[in-house]
Amino acid sequence: MGIIELLPLLMFVALAFxxxxxxxxxxxxxxxxxxxxxxxxxxxxxxxIQFSTLPSRIFGGVMxxxxxxxxxxxxxxxxxxxxxxxxxxLLNCLQILxxxxxxxxxxxxxIMGTIxxxxxxxxxxxxxxxxxxxxxxxxxxKYDHALATGTIAASGTLGILIPPSIMLVIMADLxxxxxxxxxxAAVFPGLILATLYMGYIxxxxxxxxxxxxxxxxxxxxxxxxxxxxMILRSFVPPVILIGMVxxxxxxxxxxxxxxxxxxxxxxxxxxxFNLVILPSMGVKDFTLKGPDASTQSATxxxxxxxxxxxxxxxxxxxxxxxxxxxxAMIFGLFVGATFFSYIFRALGxxxxxISTVEAxxxxxxxxxxxxxxxxxxxxxxxxxxxxxxxxxxxxxxxIAQLDFGDHVSRFDVVYWFAILIAINLQTSFLTPxxxxxxxxxxxxAPPEVKIQQIYRGIIPFxxxxxxxxxxxxxFPEIALWLPRVLLN
Amino acid sequence: MESALxxxxxxxxxxxxxxxxxxxxxxxxxxVVTYDVTTRYLGVPKVFGLTSTMLQESEYWLHSFLIVLVxxxxxxxxxxxxxxxxxxxxxxxxxYMIEVAGILLALIPYSFxxxxxxxxxxxxxxxxxxxxxSQTGLTDLWILKSGLIILFVLIGLAxxxxxxxxxxxxxxxxxxxxxxxxxxxxx
Numbered sequence: 001m002g003i004i005e006l007l008p009l010l011m012f013v014a015l016a017f018x019x020x021x022x023x024x025x026x027x028x029x030x031x032x033x034x035x036x037x038x039x040x041x042x043x044x045x046x047x048x049i050q051f052s053t054l055p056s057r058i059f060g061g062v063m064x065x066x067x068x069x070x071x072x073x074x075x076x077x078x079x080x081x082x083x084x085x086x087x088x089x090l091l092n093c094l095q096i097l098x099x100x101x102x103x104x105x106x107x108x109x110x111i112m113g114t115i116x117x118x119x120x121x122x123x124x125x126x127x128x129x130x131x132x133x134x135x136x137x138x139x140x141x142k143y144d145h146a147l148a149t150g151t152i153a154a155s156g157t158l159g160i161l162i163p164p165s166i167m168l169v170i171m172a173d174l175x176x177x178x179x180x181x182x183x184x185a186a187v188f189p190g191l192i193l194a195t196l197y198m199g200y201i202x203x204x205x206x207x208x209x210x211x212x213x214x215x216x217x218x219x220x221x222x223x224x225x226x227x228x229x230m231i232l233r234s235f236v237p238p239v240i241l242i243g244m245v246x247x248x249x250x251x252x253x254x255x256x257x258x259x260x261x262x263x264x265x266x267x268x269x270x271x272x273f274n275l276v277i278l279p280s281m282g283v284k285d286f287t288l289k290g291p292d293a294s295t296q297s298a299t300x301x302x303x304x305x306x307x308x309x310x311x312x313x314x315x316x317x318x319x320x321x322x323x324x325x326x327x328a329m330i331f332g333l334f335v336g337a338t339f340f341s342y343i344f345r346a347l348g349x350x351x352x353x354i355s356t357v358e359a360x361x362x363x364x365x366x367x368x369x370x371x372x373x374x375x376x377x378x379x380x381x382x383x384x385x386x387x388x389x390x391x392x393x394x395x396x397x398x399i400a401q402l403d404f405g406d407h408v409s410r411f412d413v414v415y416w417f418a419i420l421i422a423i424n425l426q427t428s429f430l431t432p433x434x435x436x437x438x439x440x441x442x443x444x445a446p447p448e449v450k451i452q453q454i455y456r457g458i459i460p461f462x463x464x465x466x467x468x469x470x471x472x473x474x475f476p477e478i479a480l481w482l483p484r485v486l487l488n
Numbered sequence: 489m490e491s492a493l494x495x496x497x498x499x500x501x502x503x504x505x506x507x508x509x510x511x512x513x514x515x516x517x518x519x520v521v522t523y524d525v526t527t528r529y530l531g532v533p534k535v536f537g538l539t540s541t542m543l544q545e546s547e548y549w550l551h552s553f554l555i556v557l558v559x560x561x562x563x564x565x566x567x568x569x570x571x572x573x574x575x576x577x578x579x580x581x582x583x584y585m586i587e588v589a590g591i592l593l594a595l596i597p598y599s600f601x602x603x604x605x606x607x608x609x610x611x612x613x614x615x616x617x618x619x620x621x622s623q624t625g626l627t628d629l630w631i632l633k634s635g636l637i638i639l640f641v642l643i644g645l646a647x648x649x650x651x652x653x654x655x656x657x658x659x660x661x662x663x664x665x666x667x668x669x670x671x672x673x674x675x
Contacts, residue, residue, distance in 0.1 A: 022575025022583070023590035024568035026559075027647075031594020034601055051601070055609040055636050063552040063635060066544060072514050072554055073521065254525065257547070261521025268518075316515070324511035325567040328558035332568055335559070335639070339598070381573060 004043050008349030011036045015340070015390075025386055026329075029336030033343040040347050050346050057342055062334050066257055067173050071166045072327040073260035077245075077267040078116065079319045079326075082129055084271030086238050087116055091133050093234035096220035096227070103205030103212040105143060106151040107198055109134045113155030114194045115242055117162035122326060123383055123429055127156035127440045135445055137215070144211040145449050146457030147204065153437045153454070154197055154461040157429050160384055161422045162190035163246060164263075166330075167384050169256060171418045174392045175399070179256045180249050184483040185415045187250070189423060189472050196464040204460075233278065241266045252487055268316065275312045280305060330385060337389035344394070353394055364402045368417070368473075371395060372424050379428025380435070387425065408476045419479045420472060427465040430458050489661045492652045499649035500669075503561040506642060510557025517550040541624045549632050556635040560642030564649060566672040580657065583671040587654040595647040602640035610634045 003010075015032045019025060040046030062068065081087045094108035101107060109130060130152045138148040160167045163183035172179040205212040221227050245263035248254035254262070303311075344350075362370060378387050399417050408416050429437040432455040442451050472478050524543040527534050534543070562568055575583065612618075614630035653670040656662040662670065 018594075019571045020574050021586050021590065022570045022572060022578070023586055023594065024563065024570050026568050027563075027590060027595040027598060027643075030598030030602070031590070034594070034598050051605055052608070054602075055606045055633075058636060059609075059633060062555070063632065064548055066548050069517065069521075069547050069551040072551060073518055076514055076518060258521060258525045261518050261547075262525055264518040265522045320511045320514055323514050324507065324554060324558045325562050325565060327514070327554060328562035329567050329569060331555040332559040332562065332643075336598075339602075381571060383569060385569065 004045055005348065005352065007036060007040065007043075007045065007347045008344050008352050011340075011344055011347070011349070019382075019386075024332075026332040026336040029333070029340040029390070033336070033340040036347065037343045040343070045348075046343075046346055054339065054342055058335055058338050061338050062331060065173070067169065067179055068331075068334075070164075070169055070179070070255075070257040070260040071330060072323055073257070073264045074164050074166050074169070075326050076264040076319060076323045077260065079322050080264065080267035080271050080316075081116060081238060083315050083319050083322075084267075084274050086234075086267070086270050086274055087112070087129070088133055089234035089274070090116070090238050092220075093230055095137070095215060096230065097235075099214045099217065099219075101202070102209060103147075103201040104214055105134070105138050105141065106147060106201045106205070106212060109151050110155045110158075110194055110197045110201065113158045114162060114190070115239060117159035117165060117190070122385075123157055123160065123437055124440045125326075126159050127153060127437045128444050130156040131441050131444045135441075135449070139446050139449065141213050141215055143213065144457075145453040147201070147211050148457070149438075149441055149445065149449060149454045150457030150459075150461050151197070151201060153430055153435075153441050153458055154465075155194075156441075157426045157437050158190065158193060160426055161186055161193070161419075163187065163249070164256065164260065165422075167388060167422065167425075168418070170330075170385075170388050171392065171421070174388065175396055175414050175418060177414050177418075180252065181483045181487055182415055182418055183246075183256065184250050184486055185419055185479040186422065187482055188478050189419050189468065192471065192478065193423070193465065193468045196468060197461065200460055200464060237270050237273065241270060250486060271315060272312060275315060276305070276308045279303075279308055333385055333389055337393075340390065341393045349394065350397055354398060357398055364404050367398065367402065368420075371399075371417075372420060375421055376424055376428045376431075379425050380431070383436075384425050392421075408480070412476070412480045415483065416472075416476045416479055420469065423465065423469045423472060427462060427469065430465065431462050432458060489656055489659065493656055493661075493663075493666070496649040496652040496656075496666075499645050500564050503564055503642060503646055503649070506557045507561035510554050510561075513550040513554040513557075517547060517554065520547055520550065539624045541620075541622050542626055545620055545622075545626045549626070552632055552635045556639035557642070559639060560644075560646035563643070563646040564669055566669060570672075580667075580671060584654045584657040587671060588651060588658070591647045591651045591654070596644060596651075599640045599644035599647060603637050603644065606633075606636035606640060610637060 011032060014036070015028065018028050018032060021028075037046060037051065041048055091108060091112045094111055095105055098104035098108050112134075113126075113130065134152055135148060139145070159165060163186050165183075165186065168182045168186055169179050172182045201212075221230050241263060244266070245259045248262075249256055249259045341349075357367065360366075360370075375387060375391065378391065399414060402413050402417070403410060404413060429435050432438060435458070438451070438454050438458060442449070442454055445454075520543055523534075524540055524547075526532075528540055534540075575586075578586075610630055610633045613633045617627075618629040619625065619627040620629060650670060653662055653666055657667065657670055
C-alpha cells in the first residue's frame with residue numbers, strides 16, 4: 001500500500017497531533033482538511049473542482065437543516081432555567097423534601113440531573129453548574145467528599161444520554177435517523193442509570209449514615225402549608241415544563257424542534273415568574289446555606305417593579321449571549337468537521353476504513369467492541385462534540401452494515417449503537433485519571449476537596465455505568481422496546 | 489504596535505455588533521417556532537398570509553444567521569473548544585506562538601478558501617433567482633447562502649485580530665485587559 005492510499009490515515013494522525021497544540025479544534029479541522037486537500041491535488045489524487053461542492057455540503061448539512069435548529073433552543077431553555085434561579089430553587093426544594101432519606105442531598109442531585117438533563121448538554125458546563133449549586137452545601141454538612149463528588153460528576157454527565165440531549169440530536173442527524181426515535185430509545189437506559197445511582201447512594205448511606213449527614217431540620221419551610229407552597233413554586237413549574245417538552249416528543253405530538261422552541265419560551269416565562277412576579281408579590285426566596293445557594297434576597301423584593309424588569313431583561317440578554325456562543329462553538333466545529341470529512345472521503349478514506357475493517361475479520365461483535373473501546377479512549381481527551389462530529393461520520397457506513405442476527409434487527413442497530421456510544425462516552429468522561437468531568441469538578445470545588453477523593457468517589461459510579469452498559473448490550477430491548485411501542 | 493492594536497480593537501468591536509445581531513436571532517427563533525406551533529395546533533390562520541412552510545424555513549434562516557454572525561466573535565471571546573491537556577502546562581510565550589502559527593497556517597487559509605469557494609456558489613444562486621425547493625417556501629435563497637461568505641469573512645477577521653494580539657503578546661506589548669481574550673484566562 002503506497003503513501004497515497006494512506007493519506008486519509010495520515011490525516012487523522014496529523015489531526016490528533018495538532019489538536020494537542022491547544023489551538024481551537026474548529027480551526028485545526030479546517031486547516032488539516034485544507035492541507036491534505038492541497039497534498040491530494042499535488043499528488044493528483046484530487047481535482048480542485050471537487051472543492052467547489054464544499055459550500056453546498058456546508059449549506060445542506062449545517063444551514064438548511066431544520067433538525068439542528070433544535071440545538072440552540074434546547075441550550076436556551078437550559079441556560080434560562082439556570083440563570084433565572086429556577087434550577088437552583090428546584091435543587092433546594094428537592095434537598096428539603098429528602099432531608100429524612102439516607103443520602104438525601106446526594107439523591108436530590110441525581111434527581112435534578114435527571115430532570116434538568118438539558119441544562120446545557122455540554123459536559124463542562126453541566127458539571128460546573130451542579131458542583132457550584134450542590135457541592136458547597138454537601139461539604140458544609142460534612143458529607144463524605146468522595147460520595148459527594150462522585151454523585152455530582154455522574155449526575156452532571158447523565159445529561160448527554162437523557163433526552164432532550166443535544167448530543168443525541170447531532171448523532172441522529174449524522175446517522176440519518178429520527179431524533180424523536182433516538183430520544184425515546186434513550187429514556188429507559190437513562191432511567192436505569194439514574195436508578196442505579198440512587199440505589200447505590202441509599203444503600204451506602206443507610207449502612208453508613210456518617211457519610212451523609214442530613215441538612216438541618218431548621219432550614220426551609222416548617223409547616224405543611226409552607227412545604228406545599230415551596231413545592232408549588234419550585235418543583236411543579238420546571239417539572240411540568242420538562243414533562244411537556246419530553247412528553248410531546250415521546251408522544252409523537254411535536255418534533256424535537258417544535259418542542260425545543262415551546263420549551264425555551266416556557267423557560268422564559270418561568271424566569272419571569274421567578275424574577276419579577278414572585279418578588280413583586282413579596283414572596284421571599286427560600287435559601288439554604290452555602291455560598292452559591294442564595295443569590296436573591298430580601299433586597300430584591302424591596303426594589304421597584306422597574307428594577308425587577310431591568311434585572312429580568314439583563315438575565316434574558318445574558319442567556320441570549322451565552323446561548324449564541326455555545327451554539328457558535330458547536331457549529332463552528334460542525335463546519336470544520338464537514339470540511340475535514342469531505343476531504344477525508346475525497347481521498348478515499350471511507351474505502352480505507354472499510355477495507356481495513358474487513359481485513360481485520362472481526363465480525364459484528366468484535367467490531368462493536370472495537371468501536372466502543374476506541375470511543376472510550378477518545379473520551380479521555382475529547383468532549384462528545386469532537387468525537388461525534390469527527391469519528392461518527394467515518395464509522396457510519398460500517399455501523400449501518402453491522403448484522404447481529406436475531407439479537408438486534410437490522411433497522412434498529414443504529415439506534416442501539418448510538419445509545420451504547422452515549423453510555424460509553426459518559427463512562428469515559430468519568431473514568432480516572434483522565435475523565436475530564438472530574439477535572440471540571442476539581443476546578444470549582446472548595447479547596448478541601450482533594451482530587452484523590454474525587455477519584456475514589458467516582459469508581460463505584462464507573463462500575464455502575466459499566467453494569468448499565470452491559471445490560472443494554474445484552475438486552476437491546478431496554479433501548480428498542482419503547483420506541484416500537486410509542487412511535488410505530 | 490499601538491496602531492495595530494487599535495485595528496484589533498476595531499475588529500473586535502465590529503464582530504461584537506455582528507454577534508449581537510446574530511444572538512438575538514436565538515430569541516426570534518424561539519418566538520417563530522412557538523407562533524408556528526400554536527397557530528398550527530389551534531388551527532388559527534397565520535397573519536400576513538404566512539404559511540407553515542415559510543415559518544419553518546425562516547427557522548433555519550434564523551439559525552443560520554445565529555451561527556454565521558457569531559462564530560468569528562466566539563473566537564475573540566475564547567468560546568471555541570481547545571484541547572487543554574498539554575496547553576495548560578505551556579508558558580504564555582508558547583501559547584502566543586501556537587496562536588500565531590495556527591492563525592497563519594490554518595485559520596486564515598481556511599477562511600480565505602471558504603469565502604472564495606462560497607462566492608460563486610452565492611452568485612449562481614442570485615443570478616438564477618433560486619427559491620426554496622417547496623412551492624410555498626421562501627424566495628431569494630441567495631441571501632441565506634451569502635451567510636457562508638459572512639461566516640468565513642468574520643472568521644478571517646477574528647483571526648486577524650487575534651493574530652495582532654498574539655504578536656503583541658510575543659513582543660510583551662499586549663495590555664493585560666486583552667490577554668484573556670487572546671490566550672484565555674488561566675483556568
